[in-house]
Amino acid sequence: MPYTSPIGFLASQKERFFSFNGAIRFTLALDTLDPIVLFPSADNLMGSYESIAAIDTKYWDASAEEEHHWDMTITNMDTIPISGTAQVALILTEISSAIMTEKRVRCRKCGNVMTVPLTQTKIKCTNCGNEFIVPFFGGNIV
Numbered sequence: 001m002p003y004t005s006p007i008g009f010l011a012s013q014k015e016r017f018f019s020f021n022g023a024i025r026f027t028l029a030l031d032t033l034d035p036i037v038l039f040p041s042a043d044n045l046m047g048s049y050e051s052i053a054a055i056d057t058k059y060w061d062a063s064a065e066e067e068h069h070w071d072m073t074i075t076n077m078d079t080i081p082i083s084g085t086a087q088v089a090l091i092l093t094e095i096s097s098a099i100m101t102e103k104r105v106r107c108r109k110c111g112n113v114m115t116v117p118l119t120q121t122k123i124k125c126t127n128c129g130n131e132f133i134v135p136f137f138g139g140n141i142v
C-alpha cells in the first residue's frame with residue numbers, strides 16, 4: 001500500500017496492528033532507505049499491536065521540504081494460503097503553521113473591523129460603541 005506524505009508535513013508511523021491466520025512479514029520501504037523488515041512473524045503470531053515512534057521523517061527532513069514515499073508490503077511467509085487484516089497509522093503533522101491567537105470581527109452596526117483575542121466573545125465596537133457577542137468554538141489555546 002504505497003503512500004506519499006506531502007511537502008510541509010512531518011510523517012510518523014505511530015502504530016500498527018496485524019491479525020492473520022499464519023506467518024507474515026511486514027516490510028516498509030521508505031524513500032531510498034533500505035527496506036525495513038518490521039514484523040517478521042517467525043513464530044506464526046496471530047495478532048500483534050505495536051505503538052511505535054521510531055519511524056518519523058523528522059529525523060532526516062525536519063523542515064518537511066520534500067515529499068516522502070512510503071510503501072508497506074505484507075508477504076505470506078507460511079506454507080498455506082492465509083487471510084487476515086493489517087492496519088497502520090501514519091500521522092501527518094503540518095509544520096510552519098502559526099498558532100492563531102487573534103481573530104478579526106466586524107461590527108454589524110457600523111462595519112468597523114477589529115482584531116481581538118481569539119477566545120474573546122464579548123465585543124465592544126471601538127468605532128460606535130455597539131456591544132455584541134461572537135462565538136468561540138475552540139478549546140484551550142496551547
Ligand SMILES: [Zn+2]
Nearest residue numbers: 107110125128
Ligand atoms: Zn460599530
